[in-house]
Amino acid sequence: MSKEPEQPRLGVLAALSAFTFWGLAPIYFKYISAVPALEIIVHRILWSVPVLAGFLLFRDGPTFWRRLCLPRRTLGMLGLSSTLIAVNWLMFVWAVNHGQILATSLGYFISPLFNVLLGMVFLQERLTPLQLLAVAIAAAGTAFMTWYLGIAPWISLVIAGSIGFYILVRKKLGVGPMVGLLWETLLLVTPAIVYLLWAHRHGGVVFGHGQARLNVLLALAGVVTVLPLVWYNVAAKHLPLSAVGFFQYLSPTLTSLLAVFVYSEAFTLGHAVAFACIWFALALVSAETLVRRRR
Numbered sequence: 001m002s003k004e005p006e007q008p009r010l011g012v013l014a015a016l017s018a019f020t021f022w023g024l025a026p027i028y029f030k031y032i033s034a035v036p037a038l039e040i041i042v043h044r045i046l047w048s049v050p051v052l053a054g055f056l057l058f059r060d061g062p063t064f065w066r067r068l069c070l071p072r073r074t075l076g077m078l079g080l081s082s083t084l085i086a087v088n089w090l091m092f093v094w095a096v097n098h099g100q101i102l103a104t105s106l107g108y109f110i111s112p113l114f115n116v117l118l119g120m121v122f123l124q125e126r127l128t129p130l131q132l133l134a135v136a137i138a139a140a141g142t143a144f145m146t147w148y149l150g151i152a153p154w155i156s157l158v159i160a161g162s163i164g165f166y167i168l169v170r171k172k173l174g175v176g177p178m179v180g181l182l183w184e185t186l187l188l189v190t191p192a193i194v195y196l197l198w199a200h201r202h203g204g205v206v207f208g209h210g211q212a213r214l215n216v217l218l219a220l221a222g223v224v225t226v227l228p229l230v231w232y233n234v235a236a237k238h239l240p241l242s243a244v245g246f247f248q249y250l251s252p253t254l255t256s257l258l259a260v261f262v263y264s265e266a267f268t269l270g271h272a273v274a275f276a277c278i279w280f281a282l283a284l285v286s287a288e289t290l291v292r293r294r295r
Contacts, residue, residue: 011238015247018231023254026104028224029096030263032217035206037094039199040221042192043207044089045185047222052182055230059178067179074173075183081169082184088162095155101259102271107159108252109278112245113138114164116285122168130288134281141277148270177233181226246286 032040057064070078095104113135119125127135146152170180199205207218235244256275259265 007238011235014231015235015239015244016250018228018235019247019250020254021228021231023251024258025224026096026101026255026258026263028217029093032214033097035214035218036204037090037097038195039204039206040093040218041086041090042195043218043221044225045086045188045192047219048185048225049182049189049222051222051226052178052185055226056178056182067176068182070175070183074175075187077169077173078175078180078183079187081166081173081180082187084162084166084169085181085184086188088159088166091155091158091162095159099263099265100155101263102256102265102267103153103155104159105252105256105259106153106271106274106278107156108163108255109249109275109282110138110142110156110160111163112248112285113278113281114160115167118164118168123171128288130284134284137284138278138281141274141281144277145270145274148268148273153274177229181229245289249282 029040056067060067092104095101116125116127116131116135120127142153142156170177173180175183196205207215232244235247260267
């Protein structure tokens with residue numbers, strides 16, 4: 001079977017669509033901020049299953065069911081990754097709905113540098129002197145913000161940590177991103193339904209009892225979750241990984257702009273120093289990666 005030729009323009013368009021969508025996602029969650037964060041996550045899980053299954057059936061045809069058959073050990077690891085992605089989703093939604101969008105942006109800026117550390121600790125990857133310097137600069141900026149604000153940026157650290165360990169676990173599994181996400185959401189369906197039943201019994205369910213607009217927006221949670229992932233996969237298929245890596249900074253940049261200029265979150269000196277240090281550190285790592293690939 002011949003390999004499908006790369007289409008750089010399609011890849012660039014898909015990457016821009018995916019990371020712009022993720023960067024502007026807080027707007028969607030702000031619209032449904034009247035719904036508890038945990039119920040929003042439940043709807044992300046439940047509505048993602050039919051959307052993912054439908055997409056994979058359309059994409060893979062008869063081979064869909066064969067690709068779903070995975071070893072028990074793999075399913076066990078996917079159980080761990082499903083917990084990590086649920087923590088990441090929950091922290092992101094909770095932060096957005098509590099006026100902490102800037103903290104989520106910082107978390108996703110820290111994430112690539114945190115991944116470098118995880119690679120060193122768990123995958124025995126050696127860090128170059130420039131990478132070590134970049135991590136130290138980012139850590140210094142985060143430490144300054146902690147001192148300036150008088151509180152650790154725990155939201156940012158939880159977001160960076162959960163997505164970092166999620167990527168680490170998924171890296172060890174030979175499972176495609178879409179099939180893996182379908183299994184992760186399937187593994188979360190039971191606890192999601194248990195929560196809905198418990199919340200319904202205690203009168204805490206918004207879906208079906210609130211405004212029609214909220215019901216429709218919650219039902220769209222599956223599309224909001226899956227659509228940018230489809231675009232991301234198209235981008236990864238038609239662009240070099242290094243190019244996709246550069247696009248990923250678009251998402252937290254848009255999120256930080258939303259936080260400051262649309263939702264009027266405070267951008268203090270501590271934030272300025274931390275963001276400047278992290279941006280500089282990311283520039284160092286990205287430049288070194290680009291030079292290496294060209295060599």
